[in-house]
Amino acid sequence: MSVRRDRRERMQHQREELRRLRQRMRQRGHELRRMGSRGQPEESRAAILHAAAIEFSEQGIAGARTDAIARQARVNKALLYYYFHDKEALYGAVLDDAFGRMRAAIFHALDSDLPAREKILAYVGTYFDFIASNQIYPKLMQREMMRARAGDSQHIERLVKNYFEPIYRRVSELLHQGIKEGTFRKVDPAHFVPSMIAMIVFYFSGAPVMRRVFGFDPLTQERIRERRAAVLDFISAALFRPCAGAGSGVHP
Amino acid sequence: MSVRRDRRERMQHQREELRRLRQRMRQRGHELRRMGSRGQPEESRAAILHAAAIEFSEQGIAGARTDAIARQARVNKALLYYYFHDKEALYGAVLDDAFGRMRAAIFHALDSDLPAREKILAYVGTYFDFIASNQIYPKLMQREMMRARAGDSQHIERLVKNYFEPIYRRVSELLHQGIKEGTFRKVDPAHFVPSMIAMIVFYFSGAPVMRRVFGFDPLTQERIRERRAAVLDFISAALFRPCAGAGSGVHP
DNA sequence: ATGATCTAACTAACTGGTTAATTAATCATG
DNA sequence: CATGATTAATTAACCAGTTAGTTAGATCAT
Known part of the structure; x- marks a missing residue:
């Protein structure tokens, strides 16, 4: 129970932080295309690619962990699969x-x-x-x-x-x-x-x-x-x- | 059901074959140390090491599958852990x-x-x-x-x-x-x-x-x-x- | 009988991939 | 210009398959 609430609170906190982050970015004049909840498709994609490159180079395809890539890219794991079809394709893109x-x-x-x-x-x-x-x-x-x-x-x-x-x-x-x-x-x-x-x-x-x-x-x-x-x-x-x-x- | 019986039959058949193999070896004068059910400790060890070397070289530690090594060595997987403590140690031995x-x-x-x-x-x-x-x-x-x-x-x-x-x-x-x-x-x-x-x-x-x-x-x-x-x-x-x-x- | 050798079957943990929901920007329309 | 539909972007939670490692014995020379 308390674990669940903790998680939810953390989540909410994260959301607010993201909102502030976004506002700052807008003020700095970042070009904004269509936006999702985070509004940084290119940045997210690039972050994934970069994190993946490091992970793959250090661990190899078999040793690389998609969770680790997502964490390093500061992005949810499912986003890897949203942009790149699967692990192998992500590796190919890298x-x-x-x-x-x-x-x-x-x-x-x-x-x-x-x-x-x-x-x-x-x-x-x-x-x-x-x-x-x-x-x-x-x-x-x-x-x-x-x-x-x-x-x-x-x-x-x-x-x-x-x-x-x-x-x-x-x-x-x-x-x-x-x-x-x-x-x-x-x-x-x-x-x-x-x-x-x-x-x-x-x-x-x-x-x-x-x-x-x-x-x-x-x-x-x-x-x-x-x-x-x-x-x-x-x-x-x-x-x-x-x-x-x-x-x-x-x-x- | 039939699958289970098939497996058991195959197993039994394998056993008999091994017995015959062992006898042949004894006749040929192979030196026999202490024996287990198969009676080829050195051969088994060597087979594992050899199979592991190939598997590790091709797949890397992360990509290597212990099942595959055991299969290639024609040995039960648990034997890997009997001779070499774990995957990492087996890799070290290789x-x-x-x-x-x-x-x-x-x-x-x-x-x-x-x-x-x-x-x-x-x-x-x-x-x-x-x-x-x-x-x-x-x-x-x-x-x-x-x-x-x-x-x-x-x-x-x-x-x-x-x-x-x-x-x-x-x-x-x-x-x-x-x-x-x-x-x-x-x-x-x-x-x-x-x-x-x-x-x-x-x-x-x-x-x-x-x-x-x-x-x-x-x-x-x-x-x-x-x-x-x-x-x-x-x-x-x-x-x-x-x-x-x-x-x-x-x-x- | 005893201990070295060996195995079938099992388990706990991990991991790639999915899903259903959420957020916010944009668009269409009255 | 308000507002509800649409869509891209994003996530928490989950699932099914895999895999390293274990267990409870079986086999057999001595």
Whole structure:
């Protein structure tokens, strides 16, 4: 009995708080479309997506709890199902959002008008920076890559078609171009591209373990800058024709 | 009713089959320790461990189903709890088994009496071969690395102490030695070692996606041999002093 | 008979998903 | 311009299926 009343009181209290919140927002001039009781459809959707991205990246689809996502998004669980049909679809939306941003960043670098040598460094650098400032992505990516088995993931096909394949094609072409020009060593894109991605992605997804192995945090600004240089150096050394140019243009 | 009888009949049939199996084994002279109803404690344990390794590597701890593990091991689910206290402990046992074998293989290479240049190639080659012939390990490893957050995984500390740290220390020393000798470029082990591991591990854990991107299976014997060469080439090019020796000793 | 090995059947808790109701902005109409 | 219908947004409470883990034995070499 008293529990029930407590709950109801809390509920009512929450309602009032929301009303005040809404008024403040209106005063601040937030654009208001059609409104529900809370009146923030876009904000709610975004909050769910953001909370879901974190939860999925940390726990995986199976480990992620829809309750936890809802709580983090400060939204009722049923709202997840209102906006995104089910858990799997929500996961799909998170992936599309993530890889969409990634593709945009990478294509920006690949569209630049640079010689092969500089362009591949721009690609690696951009990719690195993107991952570094969005550290849930490498986990999301590796989790999904590992799930791509038999009939497991319904998303892979789409992700490959929309994101991975187009990016791979462009980078592959770039490598061939550099090889033909004589700037690059004769490498096989089907091996070199995964190697580059591996070096960028693995460092961040493996950071928690590395912290314990090394005895220091590999994710400080300083260390990340260091890593960036190391990756570019590694790739330069492995890709560029040896004994040709002098400096490798590593330092951004 | 009929369902119940069917089940009982099947059960009885299974029992008889087991008895016959056991007799055959005794005739073949299998060493028999103390026996229970099935009389194969080691075999059962091993079967559970093996099934669990596969299930965990494919689904992760959260996604893994104990029922599925028991079914795969052809053993009753309760037996998992008889031998391994709970799901988490079973997972821990799988990890220890896996990383224990890995450490043994790698240490064998590192203990060899070779010059730095050849030894680092032996290390990479051995590691690669181990992963290539035990493709559940990279997934197990990456899954566990990603789990190493806050208070999440109870295993990381042990794994780092028993496996990762010792291996890292040895390889790190090897690199320093090569650098001092002048055989290697001046690389930072804290970046170079993860890069090597990344290239080896990522290829296998990412294979299902790459199959779709490339349009061919990256896990055929042929492709794996190719990959091996590519990794050794990549690392050689990035690590060895340029313009010094002639061949890189890549082909095993 | 005794203890190691093994199992069918069960349970308690969890979790994805549903439902019926509520709120408030907007729209239609007299 | 008031007001009742409509609709988007949102929630509390609930449900049904799943799953980790338990129990009360059964089997059998010694």
